[in-house]
Amino acid sequence: MPDFMARLSGVTAAYDGTPALGGISLDLPDNRIVAFCGPNGSGKSTALRVMRGLHKVESGEITVAGRALGDWSPKELARQVAMLSQSPQAPSDLTVEDLVMMGRFAHRGRFSGPSAEDVAACGKALQITEMTELKHRSIAQLSGGQLQRAWVAMTLAQNAPRIFLDEPTNHLDVAHAFELLDLIRHLSRAENRSFVIVLHDLNMAMRYADHVVLFKQGAVTASGPTQDVLTEDAVSSVFGISCRILTLEGLERPVIVSWGKNRG
Amino acid sequence: MTPVMPSAVRLAPVLGLLVLATIAAIGIGSSFMPPERVVSALMGQGTRMDEVIVWKLRLPRVLLAVLAGAALALAGALLQRVVRNPMASPSVLGISDGAAVGILVFLWMFSDEGNNLIVSVHWQPLAAILGASIFGGLVMLLALADRGGNRSLKIILYGIALAALAKAVVTLLIILGPVYRASQALTWLTGSVGAAHWDDVLTMALGLALAAPFLASQRLVLRQLVLDPESAATTGVPLERAQFILLATAVALTALATAHVGAIGFVGLVAPHIARVMHGQFRSFYLLSTALTGSLIVLSADLLARTIAPPLELPTGALTALVGAPLFLYLLIKGRRYHA
Numbered sequence: 001m002p003d004f005m006a007r008l009s010g011v012t013a014a015y016d017g018t019p020a021l022g023g024i025s026l027d028l029p030d031n032r033i034v035a036f037c038g039p040n041g042s043g044k045s046t047a048l049r050v051m052r053g054l055h056k057v058e059s060g061e062i063t064v065a066g067r068a069l070g071d072w073s074p075k076e077l078a079r080q081v082a083m084l085s086q087s088p089q090a091p092s093d094l095t096v097e098d099l100v101m102m103g104r105f106a107h108r109g110r111f112s113g114p115s116a117e118d119v120a121a122c123g124k125a126l127q128i129t130e131m132t133e134l135k136h137r138s139i140a141q142l143s144g145g146q147l148q149r150a151w152v153a154m155t156l157a158q159n160a161p162r163i164f165l166d167e168p169t170n171h172l173d174v175a176h177a178f179e180l181l182d183l184i185r186h187l188s189r190a191e192n193r194s195f196v197i198v199l200h201d202l203n204m205a206m207r208y209a210d211h212v213v214l215f216k217q218g219a220v221t222a223s224g225p226t227q228d229v230l231t232e233d234a235v236s237s238v239f240g241i242s243c244r245i246l247t248l249e250g251l252e253r254p255v256i257v258s259w260g261k262n263r264g
Numbered sequence: 265m266t267p268v269m270p271s272a273v274r275l276a277p278v279l280g281l282l283v284l285a286t287i288a289a290i291g292i293g294s295s296f297m298p299p300e301r302v303v304s305a306l307m308g309q310g311t312r313m314d315e316v317i318v319w320k321l322r323l324p325r326v327l328l329a330v331l332a333g334a335a336l337a338l339a340g341a342l343l344q345r346v347v348r349n350p351m352a353s354p355s356v357l358g359i360s361d362g363a364a365v366g367i368l369v370f371l372w373m374f375s376d377e378g379n380n381l382i383v384s385v386h387w388q389p390l391a392a393i394l395g396a397s398i399f400g401g402l403v404m405l406l407a408l409a410d411r412g413g414n415r416s417l418k419i420i421l422y423g424i425a426l427a428a429l430a431k432a433v434v435t436l437l438i439i440l441g442p443v444y445r446a447s448q449a450l451t452w453l454t455g456s457v458g459a460a461h462w463d464d465v466l467t468m469a470l471g472l473a474l475a476a477p478f479l480a481s482q483r484l485v486l487r488q489l490v491l492d493p494e495s496a497a498t499t500g501v502p503l504e505r506a507q508f509i510l511l512a513t514a515v516a517l518t519a520l521a522t523a524h525v526g527a528i529g530f531v532g533l534v535a536p537h538i539a540r541v542m543h544g545q546f547r548s549f550y551l552l553s554t555a556l557t558g559s560l561i562v563l564s565a566d567l568l569a570r571t572i573a574p575p576l577e578l579p580t581g582a583l584t585a586l587v588g589a590p591l592f593l594y595l596l597i598k599g600r601r602y603h604a
Contacts, residue, residue: 016411054494078500089492091545098546105488106500110481113548158499 004063005030005162005194006051011060013050020046022218023060028196028211030162033188035205035226036198038215039239044198045086047215048164051196052083065162078106082158086166086198088151092140096150099139100125103157125157128183144171152180156187162194163187169204177201181208202256206230214238230256271548278542278556282330285560289326289567290318294575325460328524329566329580330559331468332457333531335521337558338479340532341539341551342514345489346507349416353533354518357423358399360529361430363522364453366395368437389467392523393516399426400515455528455581457566464524471520475513479551482510487546528565528581530588531558537595561588 006028013021021043028034036044049055051062053069062069065080072080082103090099103125104118114122126132129149139147148171155163165184169177185208187193199205205212205226212229214222216238222229235243235256243258290306291297297305297314304310305318336354343352343359354360370391374383403426407419434453479486488501489510497503521528535558539545543553565583572578 049494052498054497074497074502075500078498081498083498085492085494085498087492088495090495091490094490094546102488102491102499105484108484110484154499 003030004028005032005034005065005196007063008047008051009061011047011050011062012058013046013055014058015046020218021050021057024218024220025060026213026220026223028194028213030194031188031192032194032210033184033208034194034196034211034213035209036196036213036215037200037202037205037230037238042215042238043218044213044215045166046218047213048083048166048196048198049085052081052164053077054083054085075106078158078160080160081162081164082155082160083164084151084155084166084168086170090139093138095136095138096126096131096142096153097122097135099150100131100135100154100157103154106158121159122153122157125153128156129153145173145176148172149176149180161192163196165195165197167198167200169199169201177204184208202230202235202258206256207253227253271543274543274547275549275553275556278553278560282556282560282563285563285567286326286330289329289563290322292567292571293317293322324462324465325457325566326563327465328460328468329457329563331465331472332521332525332528333535333558333560333562334555335468335472335475335517335558336528336531336562337535337539337554338475338551339514339517339521340534340558341536341554342479342486342510342517343532344536345486346510346514347416347419348489348492349420350537351420351533352416352423353530354514354522355427355527355529355532356420357403358425358427358430359396359515359518360522360527360532361427361434362399363392363396363519364434364527365399365430365437366391366393366519367523368434368441369395372437372441386467389520389523393519395430396515396519396522397512399430400511402426404511453527453581454579455526455584456569456579457525457562458577458580468520468524471517475517478513482506483551486510486551490545525562526579526581528562528584530584530592531561534588534592534595535561537592541595 004027008024008026010023010025011021012019012023024043024047026047036047038044046055050057051064064072064077100122101114101118104114104121108114108118126135129152131146131149131153134142134146139150142150148168152168155165168180172180181204184195184197188195197209209226211224212226213220214229214234221238222234230245232243232245235241235258241258241260243256245254245256247254287299287302291299291302295317297317301310301314302318305314308315310318340353343354343357344350367388370388376382403419403422406422407415410418485501485506488496488499489506491499493503518532536554538557539550539554542557543550561584562580565587566580568587569578569580569583
């Protein structure tokens with residue numbers, strides 16, 4: 001087991017010549033929940049995409065699961081790292097069950113039907129995302145939250161030890177957002193899975209992440225254990241807002257309260 | 265997952281219709297032959313006369329229609345998955361017309377004054393593949409170089425533009441090229457299985473026999489391609505390689521069919537849609553269902569082409585469009601169920 005799920009060194013990336021990452025270096029610990037936080041356009045999604053080989057780097061090196069990114073074959077990498085992107089799309093007549101089975105692509109035989117293992121992995125993914133009863137629905141018939149859970153189920157069915165999630169709490173109400181993050185924490189603790197999650201909600205990051213990486217304008221301003229990184233000073237300077245970090249009785253982690261640019 | 269049996273059973277209607285159409289197509293002609301005589305001639309138990317009519321005259325034509333329909337339908341299904349757009353088809357993307365350009369250039373370059381080819385006609389499919397590849401490749405290169413906006417829409421737009429260009433080149437070649445080739449070229453541009461020989465049937469069959477196991481091995485990749493490119497890639501699909509290989513297969517299938525029966529339109533567009541509605545695009549044997557539907561369309565169109573105004577024989581392609589276009593309109597209007 002490598003000690004790092006991913007290591008980036010001097011990575012730069014751009015979209016059509018517009019720089020998105022300006023030479024970032026980063027070591028992400030394995031078996032942890034890592035949150036990428038930062039303002040819009042700060043490079044956190046791009047960092048996730050280059051780590052999964054979805055976007056080409058201009059320079060720099062990336063190692064994932066102990067091997068250089070370019071040395072992985074697509075299927076091997078898929079067995080190591082699953083990822084749910086920000087706005088995934090599938091045809092509306094696809095059923096939930098068929099969508100989740102698509103997560104098994106890297107495991108399935110070329111000519112045979114789904115193996116017992118494939119069926120079991122899908123069944124489990126449907127069950128822990130509470131989608132079992134909806135499995136025969138087409139995805140057009142799902143609410144926004146159900147659809148997001150269907151995609152999460154597909155990502156989990158891939159059974160990779162490392163999972164990247166780009167704003168997975170999008171479209172989820174508060175209760176389902178907490179449920180998803182509780183599930184992620186459970187999978188991290190019980191099955192030793194590693195997660196990198198792009199999170200907009202700093203309180204979610206504070207509550208669930210073991211390790212936080214703060215992005216600002218394509219650079220990493222801080223990376224380390226959650227409470228060392230999410231400080232009043234760091235949050236204020238990265239987001240340009242005023243905030244206070246408070247400890248509440250009965251809560252393990254503090255909460256962040258912010259009130260915009262002006263001192264209240 | 266969908267169990268295998270019900271999906272296989274779903275093939276029964278189209279298979280049944282295809283068998284009926286085959287028997288009808290063999291029986292109907294300048295001398296009518298009732299089904300029982302067709303069947304016994306096919307089994308080698310008919311009269312000598314019947315057997316000559318069936319085996320020498322009608323069966324090659326029927327089989328060529330079946331095989332070409334299957335090839336064009338498969339090409340359409342592959343393109344629709346690769347481009348992720350239900351509007352994609354060999355004719356929309358300029359591949360059919362590219363093949364036509366290839367063949368006309370071939371005829372122009374290698375004919376002598378006496379209307380004879382100076383090289384073997386067996387090179388013709390190669391010319392078709394070359395033309396289809398050049399135009400299909402240009403469409404993809406232009407779409408790849410275009411960084412802005414919706415890639416799949418861009419492929420369609422560049423395809424339409426290049427198809428128009430290819431059509432213009434074809435028209436010019438017919439007008440400016442050797443006169444004695446013009447009428448042959450015209451029939452063949454609308455598409456016809458009228459001049460079928462066992463040679464054509466064998467080449468087509470060989471091409472499809474090569475494509476079939478490959479497509480069977482790619483069925484999961486093809487299914488995965490309905491996802492957005494990033495999701496498909498994260499599940500482990502070697503995206504660019506898969507798209508290239510499947511596109512090349514579609515080009516080869518189109519060129520093969522076009523070289524033998526001409527530019528029969530609408531089959532590649534409509535057959536995958538009919539199979540979606542009738543069979544289901546996420547069931548096992550979707551591709552087989554698409555291929556059988558394509559066979560059925562071209563065979564029926566040819567049957568109509570021969571019988572609608574005897575003794576005149578219309579080009580098959582004119583009838584596939586006549587049957588295909590309204591059917592496609594109907595599916596578009598009715599079919600909110602299947603967005604790609």
